[in-house]
Structure formats: structure tokens, C-alpha cells
Amino acid sequence: MRSTRPSEIIKSLNTLVLFQYVPRIRQIYLSWKNLPRNAGKLDGWIKALFNFFLFILASHVIGAFWYFFSIQRETACWHLVCGNLSGCGNSFSCANTNSSVNYAFLDDHCPINTPNTTKFDFGIFLEALQSGIVQSSNLPQKFFYCFWWGLRNLSSFGQGLQTSSYLWESCFSIFISILGLMLFLYFLENLKN
Template sequence: MKGSRSSKTMKFLNFLLLLQYVPRVLPIFRLCHERKKATKKPCTWVKSFFNFFLYILASHVIGALWYFFAIQRETVCWQYACRSEKGCEPKTFSCDDPSPRNIIVLNDLCPIKPSHATFFDFGIFKDAIQSGVLQSTDFAEKFLYCFWWGLLNLSSFGQNLETSTYTWENLFAVFISIIGLLLFLYLIGNLQQTYMQLSTTTSEKLRRKMKMKGLEVELWLSENGLPKTM
């Protein structure tokens, strides 16, 4: 990520970051499908745990992407602010520029904890910057905060997200809403299917039990020489 093409390289890495989850998710669905075909009566708690795991995994992925994109949006704000400052060039933020610089304008135009967006609208990534989670070195703090953010917005289908006019940010918000809705419908459908299977299994066991009791009664009547009408 060196030189003036670093922003294009970061966008390409964004695509790879999303793409690498595809070969991770597909084996999970294939394993579930094969297990369903191999086992006629799947264990209920296993299916419930698997459905819950998918929701937790999606929340973790959404939170990780939100953290990753928040860092990039802050970098973009630095580049915009750098254009209005003498002695500041795009390569200032590259790894191959060892010269030390003190760019004070970044504190005014891209503050770490902005009270309101004036020069640059961070949109849905404002919480990540205001909370200070980007500057934190505590991994547990980073992980739990981003996971909570992903779980919160995935559960609410992204209704509370206040986006800016940035195109990719709005696409990311749409992605959160669609994934949340699909997971909700998937979980509801699996819960209904599990309930129907349990209901059918229970009624079948009761029917067999009543049938066995009827055979026992008929056998007892015949052994004691009593009519079956009794």
C-alpha cells in the first residue's frame, strides 16, 4: 500500500475481505445439508445451536467490517484535510515516507472525538471514532464493542443507522439490513420446522403408545375369557 495508489489498493482489499468469507460460509451450509440427509431425526439442540451460531458469526463479521471501514474513513478524512495544508501531501500517510511531520490541521478537521461533523461526515462510523476503540490496544475491548455494534444493528435490521452520502457506506448499511432480514426469516423458518417435527414426533409416540395399550387390553381380555366389548 505504497504511493498514490494506496486508496485503490485499499478498495481492492475491501473486496477481498468480503470475498474470503464466501469459502468459509459455504462449507457450513454444506455440512448442515449433509447432516440433514444422513440423519432422519436430527437432534433438536444441535439444530438450535447451529442456527444461533450463524447469527453470532454474522454479528462478528458485521462488527469487524465496521471497524475496518471506520479506519479507512478516518484516513480519507486525513487526506481531504491534507489538501488544504501546505507541506502535506498524500504520501505523508504512506509507509514509505519516513520524514516526521506535525500536521495540526488534522486535529481541527478530523478530531478523534468530534462533537458534530462539519468538515467531514463520518456517518455510521462516527461511533467507532468517538468511542476511541480505534486507538485502543486492548483486543477484548475492540472485539466486544464491535461485536455488540454488529449484533445491535443486525437485530434491528439497521434501522438506527444514520449514514452520510458516501456511496459505499450506504451500500454497507443496505447489506446489514438485508442480512439481518434474511437471517431472521431463516431462523423463524427453522424454528417453525423444528416445532412441527417435535409436534409430529410427540403425536406419533402417543399414537403408538395407545396402540400398544389397546393390544395389551385385548390380550388380557382373551386370556381371561372376557368379551372384547368390555
């Protein structure tokens, strides 16, 4: 489990997924910079639509990261449990053909339905696991639920987020708060102009 080849490939692909947003954000910024400055009455509408588009896009990206990190936290709990118990399989990959391994004990050590923060604290990612959105195969349901989560927390500057003591979860929550505030201030600046 600690150094299997599929897990290294998955980590590389996860990193690639996260960094795909960098060129997209750069392209949006360059498009904004090249907006026509003397478009008259349309200038205000163009800026308003652009602000709305930025907020919607940011909500989608925040929701996608939340979904992605939820899966990562559940997997981290499973790896923590299997690292401490004997009888665990050596991998969670689909390539493991040993179907006699029973992973039902993971529900006891990584409780989702009745959370136990002393065993493992999922923090802000517990909602994704409890709602069943992670296990669902309905793509529109996943898309809109994660989008709603991102929109809700970005528009409230992340005030309702109850984080665990996990460092990266705290950083993600801080990022949501700062991004929501920056988009709001950007909107106010353009409204003032």
C-alpha cells in the first residue's frame, strides 16, 4: 500500500488534475485584460457578466476540489487503518483479484454515518461522504451538488465550514474565504467604476 505502482500513478494524475486550472485561470485573466475599454454602455454589462462568470467558475472549481479532497480523505483513513491492522490487503486497487478480503471493518474504523472524531475526523469533507455523492454514479447529481456546495461556501466566505485539525483542510478553507472575499471586492470595485 505504501509504494505500489498504481498508487504512484494515481498521485501523479491527481497532481495533473489540480494543475490543469493554472492555464485556464491565466487565459481568463488575459481575456479580461483585453476587454474593450471604450465600449460605451456595453462596457458595464460586459464587466457585470464577466464578474458573474468568474463567480460561477470559481464555485464550480471549489466544488470540484471539495469532491476530489473528500475522496482523498476517505482513502487516507483507509490507508491509516490498514497500516495499523493485520489482515488488510496490500492494495485498494482494482487490480487486486483477491476477492476473499473483507474490507467491512473499515466502516468501524472510518465511521461516516455516525462520525467519531476520535477515530478519524473528516471535517468539511464529511458532508460529501454522508450524502452519498462520492459513491453515486449519477454525473448530473454529482456536478450540481458539488457546484451548490462551492457556491454556498464561496458566497458566505466559508463562514459555515467546520474544519478538522488537518493542515491541508484548513488551508483549503482559508483559500475559500479569501477567494470569496476577493471576488466580492472585485465586484464592488467594478460596481464603483
